Amino acid sequence: MRVQFLATDNWYDLRDLSNLSSAILDGLDKIAPQGVVYVAAALIGFVAAFLIFVLPSQLFVGVLGERKLIGRIQSRYGPNRVGPYGVLQPIADALKLLTKESLTPVAADRLVMYMAPVLFVMPAVLMWAVIPFGPNMIFADIPVALVYFLAISSLPVLASFMAGWSHNNKYSLFGAMRIVAMAISYEIPLVLSLLGVVVLTETLSLQEMVFWQDRFDIWLFAVQPLAMIIYFIAVSAELNRTPTDIAEAESEIVAGYLTEYSGMKWGLFYGMDIGYALGAAAFGVTVFFGGWTLFGLEEWVPAWMIFVVKVWAFYFLFIWTRGTLPRLRIDQLMSFAWKYMLPLALFNLLIICTERILWTDAFDGDKPFIYLFAIANIIFAGLLILGWARLLGYRPERTQTRPRMVQEAGGYVPVAPARGEGR
Amino acid sequence: MEGVGVTIAFWVLAALTLIAAGGVMVSRNLLHAVLFLIVTFIGIAGFFVLLSAAFLAMAQIIIYVGAIAVLILFAILLTPRAGRGNSETKFALPATLLAISLAAVFLFVIHDTDWEVVQEDPSLAANQLGEALVGTWVVPFEIASVLLTAALVGAIMLVRTPEEEAEDALA
Amino acid sequence: MSVDIEHFLTVGALLFAVGLMVALSKRNAIGVLMGVELMLNAVNLTLISFSRFSVSERPITGHTFVVFVLTVAAAEAAVALALAVSVYRNRDTIDVDQINLLKS
Numbered sequence: 001m002r003v004q005f006l007a008t009d010n011w012y013d014l015r016d017l018s019n020l021s022s023a024i025l026d027g028l029d030k031i032a033p034q035g036v037v038y039v040a041a042a043l044i045g046f047v048a049a050f051l052i053f054v055l056p057s058q059l060f061v062g063v064l065g066e067r068k069l070i071g072r073i074q075s076r077y078g079p080n081r082v083g084p085y086g087v088l089q090p091i092a093d094a095l096k097l098l099t100k101e102s103l104t105p106v107a108a109d110r111l112v113m114y115m116a117p118v119l120f121v122m123p124a125v126l127m128w129a130v131i132p133f134g135p136n137m138i139f140a141d142i143p144v145a146l147v148y149f150l151a152i153s154s155l156p157v158l159a160s161f162m163a164g165w166s167h168n169n170k171y172s173l174f175g176a177m178r179i180v181a182m183a184i185s186y187e188i189p190l191v192l193s194l195l196g197v198v199v200l201t202e203t204l205s206l207q208e209m210v211f212w213q214d215r216f217d218i219w220l221f222a223v224q225p226l227a228m229i230i231y232f233i234a235v236s237a238e239l240n241r242t243p244t245d246i247a248e249a250e251s252e253i254v255a256g257y258l259t260e261y262s263g264m265k266w267g268l269f270y271g272m273d274i275g276y277a278l279g280a281a282a283f284g285v286t287v288f289f290g291g292w293t294l295f296g297l298e299e300w301v302p303a304w305m306i307f308v309v310k311v312w313a314f315y316f317l318f319i320w321t322r323g324t325l326p327r328l329r330i331d332q333l334m335s336f337a338w339k340y341m342l343p344l345a346l347f348n349l350l351i352i353c354t355e356r357i358l359w360t361d362a363f364d365g366d367k368p369f370i371y372l373f374a375i376a377n378i379i380f381a382g383l384l385i386l387g388w389a390r391l392l393g394y395r396p397e398r399t400q401t402r403p404r405m406v407q408e409a410g411g412y413v414p415v416a417p418a419r420g421e422g423r
Numbered sequence: 424m425e426g427v428g429v430t431i432a433f434w435v436l437a438a439l440t441l442i443a444a445g446g447v448m449v450s451r452n453l454l455h456a457v458l459f460l461i462v463t464f465i466g467i468a469g470f471f472v473l474l475s476a477a478f479l480a481m482a483q484i485i486i487y488v489g490a491i492a493v494l495i496l497f498a499i500l501l502t503p504r505a506g507r508g509n510s511e512t513k514f515a516l517p518a519t520l521l522a523i524s525l526a527a528v529f530l531f532v533i534h535d536t537d538w539e540v541v542q543e544d545p546s547l548a549a550n551q552l553g554e555a556l557v558g559t560w561v562v563p564f565e566i567a568s569v570l571l572t573a574a575l576v577g578a579i580m581l582v583r584t585p586e587e588e589a590e591d592a593l594a
Numbered sequence: 595m596s597v598d599i600e601h602f603l604t605v606g607a608l609l610f611a612v613g614l615m616v617a618l619s620k621r622n623a624i625g626v627l628m629g630v631e632l633m634l635n636a637v638n639l640t641l642i643s644f645s646r647f648s649v650s651e652r653p654i655t656g657h658t659f660v661v662f663v664l665t666v667a668a669a670e671a672a673v674a675l676a677l678a679v680s681v682y683r684n685r686d687t688i689d690v691d692q693i694n695l696l697k698s
Contacts, residue, residue, distance in 0.1 A: 035427065112458070144549060147481035151468075154489030158461065161496060165454065177500060180493055187489065204478075204549055424597045433597045437605050444612040447628055460628050463609075467635045470602070474646040479660055483638070486664050491631065491671045498624055498675035502682040505689070511619045512691055518618035526611035533603045540599050540647040547645075547654050555654045556661065563658075567665045574669035578676035584683075 017048070017304060018136035045139035049128040053308065054275060059090035061312055062274030066319050073323035097267035105260050109166040116163035117261075117268040123155040124272040127279040132207045134292050134303035145206040146198065149283050150191055153238055156276065157183040160240075163269070164257030175257040178330050183238055185337040190234035192345035193227040196352040197287055200224070206283075210291035216367055217295060221288040222374045226348045226381035228288045230341055232317065235280045237333070239273065241318055243325040281314040282307075289314065339392060347384055351377065424473075424542075432473055440466030453499060453507045461492050478549040602643035610636035623678045623688040627671060634667045 021044050029037045064086060068078030079086040104110060130145040132138040142148060157180055164176020197220055198204060201212045213219055221228045258269055285291060289310055292303035328336070355373045363369040443466060446459035464487040471480035499507075556564050610633050617629025638660050645656025682688050 038428075109454075112454075142477060144477045144481055147478060147485070147549075151481040151484035151489070154485055158488065158492065161493070162458070165496075165500075173500070177497075180497070184490065184493055191485075202550075425595070427595065429597055430595050433601060437601075440605065441608055441612070444609055444616075444632055447632065448612060448616050453622060453624065456625065456628060460631065463632065463635065467639055470605070470639055471642055474602070474642050476642050476645070476657060476660075479642065479657060482661070482664065486668055487631075487635070491668055494671055494675055495624060495627065498678055501679050502624075502688055505622070505682055505687055508622075509625055510621050512621045515619040518615055521618070522611040522615035525614060526607055529607035529610070530604060533600055533607060538599050538647070539649050541649055545646065545653040547657060551654045552657050552661070555652075555658050559652075559655075560658045563662055567662055571665060571669050574672050578672045581673070581676040581680045 017134065017302075021048070045129070046125075049131070049133070049139055050125055053133075054128060054278060057278055057308075057312070058271055058274045059094070060087075061315060062271075062278065063090040063093060066274070066322075069316070069319050070323040073320075094267070097264050100263040102263035102265050103260065105167065105169070107168045108260060109168065112162050112166035113260075113265075116159050116166060117265045119159035119162065120156055121268055121272050121275075123152045123159075124275040124279060127152050127276070128282070130206055131279070131282045131286060132210055132291055133307050137304060138207055141205065141207050144204045146194055146204045146209075146287070150187075150194070153190070153235075153280070154183075154187060156272075157238075160257050163261070167257075167260040169259055172257050172259045175259070179240060179257060182240075182330070182333055182337075185334055186234045186237035186341070189230050189337065189341040189345040190238065192342070192349055193230040193234065194287070196224055196227045196345075196349050199349070199352050199356050206286050206291070209287055210293060213290045214293045216370050218370055218374060219288065219290045223370060223377060224288075224348070224352065225378050226344065226384060227352075228284070229381070229385075230345050230348065231284060231288065233341065235284065236277075236318060236321065237337070239276050239280060239318075241273075241277065241322055243321065243328050277318050278311060278315060281318065282311045285310045285314050340388060344384055344388060347388075348381075351380055429473065432469070436466050436469040436473065440470070450509055453509045454496075456509050457492065457495055457499065460495075461488055464488050464492065475544050475546060478552060599643055599647040602647075603640060606636045606640040606643065609633075609639065621689050621691060623681070623690055623693075624675070626690065627674050627678075630674075631667060631671065634663060638663055 021041075024044065025037050025041055028040050032040075064079065067089070068080075068086065071078030079089040082088040082092045104113060127149065129139045130142060130148055132141075160183075161176045161180050164172040164179070167173075197209070200220070200223065201209050203209060203212070209220070258266055261269065285307065291310075292298060292307040294301075294306050298306060355376070359365060359369055359373065440463055443459045443462035447456045447463065450456045450459060464483065468480040468483045468488075471477070471483060613629045613632030613634075613636060615629070616632060617626050620626050620629060641656045641660050641663070645653050645660075648656075678688050681693060685693060687693070
């Protein structure tokens with residue numbers, strides 16, 4: 001494996017930050033009572049993963065970068081008043097939220113209303129425990145990391161429901177019910193698409209998946225493009241990002257489950273929305289895009305730098321779909337999940353299992369055949385996506401080329417007729 | 424199992440689980456009872472991790488907390504005019520006595536038996552579970568899938584309104 | 595300072611007793627279901643602790659049983675809640691004291 005050379009144990013070799021942290025922990029072990037080193041390790045992991053990487057990313061890439069990029073997509077500047085080019089905007093937001101009064105309605109359930117933001121933040125922090133930033137830079141290399149991620153991603157649903165229900169407010173309850181229905185519908189394609197990945201790599205541990213992609217010199221995105229697309233759509237539905245953010249559709253139900261929250265409680269929900277998106281991006285990068293490896297570049301560039309750039313690139317995909325696509329209705333979303341994504345995920349699983357058996361039995365697990373499977377899977381992905389859509393009745397030729405209401409209402413018809421009459 | 428960490432983890436998880444189970448019993452509001460139930464589920468998942476069944480711990484959280492608790496909350500929401508109180512029937516006192524006596528019998532048996540135990544960890548991985556499920560235990564596995572399908576179809580059929588049934592009726 | 599099988603079995607037994615208390619004494623049908631789920635969780639805990647501690651040539655069997663108990667608990671919760679909602683639509687209550695006759 002190519003990363004063998006990184007076994008330089010010098011504490012100043014920043015290509016592998018675990019050298020630094022293990023030097024600190026070894027020094028601490030000599031001078032502190034027994035057991036303190038574990039607490040110190042936990043603190044170092046928390047500070048490094050969450051406070052140094054996630055929080056600034058949330059603030060600057062998530063709040064500022066997202067708003068400026070969405071502004072550019074919509075032909076306007078993003079926030080550019082507060083600092084030079086709007087750089088201090090997240091700090092201004094945070095200060096405003098901290099000093100704002102947190103109102104609690106009289107008829108609301110106070111305890112549950114206090115607990116809901118706490119329960120929303122907790123999984124967002126816990127998620128970063130199993131993400132590998134480098135070859136030895138993982139907080140907890142548990143052998144069931146993938147299922148851990150799935151378990152963590154089913155917790156914010158409950159927190160959102162608690163938030164929506166505790167307001168004692170009809171619109172909040174609508175928001176809560178819609179978000180729970182959507183989240184549990186999209187959990188099944190999410191699990192099935194990740195199961196396809198597990199079948200191929202024979203492991204549930206994230207570090208092993210990165211090593212698998214390094215060993216075979218191919219990203220799992222190339223081998224299973226359909227699984228990656230299903231993962232992307234399902235996880236953006238779980239995170240309530242547009243086009244699936246019916247939970248807090250500002251134009252429809254006031255603010256859904258966030259209606260009665262103000263001040264820092266709302267700030268926690270908003271911030272952790274971005275935090276979850278970064279966590280899902282980090283997970284997607286680790287599983288599908290090679291994690292901290294880049295076909296050998298990690299010999300010179302530190303692995304954690306590669307990883308951070310990849311996470312931001314994946315998060316850019318989230319921002320892109322948010323700026324581009326309109327919001328879907330709840331019945332469109334549910335039928336999309338159950339009638340389209342679930343069968344596609346099952347077909348993907350079937351194809352992957354067949355290929356896996358072929359690969360192990362007929363080809364003895366040789367490396368070049370995985371490229372053949374990648375090409376075959378890309379073709380299958382395209383065929384499945386278009387074929388299943390056509391099977392469900394979606395015909396691309398049926399989209400209107402002229403607004404129908406104008407014709408039918410007898411209104412203005414342009415002088416030069418377009419090609420064909422509104423077919 | 425030796426170790427300071429293991430002991431602390433066990434006692435903390437035991438306290439959390441049992442206090443939350445008591446909370447299900449005594450809380451006056453039905454939704455608070457459901458939240459205590461969720462804490463119990465998470466405590467049991469913690470026990471599974473302590474007993475080296477990490478995959479089952481995550482499966483417990485996904486299934487119980489992520490699906491069954493959500494199902495219970497939906498059922499509470501779909502029954503709005505039923506009482507949201509968590510009060511007891513008139514069988515509360517005999518039930519309590521029965522439960523206490525049953526617990527006494529269990530505890531006596533547990534502490535009186537001379538358990539023949541292994542102390543080293545069998546360290547069972549998830550793939551062994553998979554091999555067992557499609558190897559030795561494949562017939563119950565398939566029957567469980569039939570059971571789930573039956574439950575799915577049954578639950579959908581039970582909550583259909585008469586209009587929906589009339590749509591699909593074989594006229 | 596060690597934790598043995600008896601500790602885990604004690605927790606399981608106490609949890610089962612609390613679940614039994616809840617299942618037998620709650621007035622709301624959903625409360626009864628919560629008691630049943632507590633009992634099933636206690637059984638799961640007992641099975642896993644036996645799987646970890648017992649002398650056996652195939653300790654994975656305990657885990658497979660727990661998988662089946664989880665599956666059956668999920669199926670049963672779904673059907674029980676569907677029944678509760680259906681009864682609510684007809685009787686406008688899910689109080690088990692008042693749903694004791696087939697024809698109200």
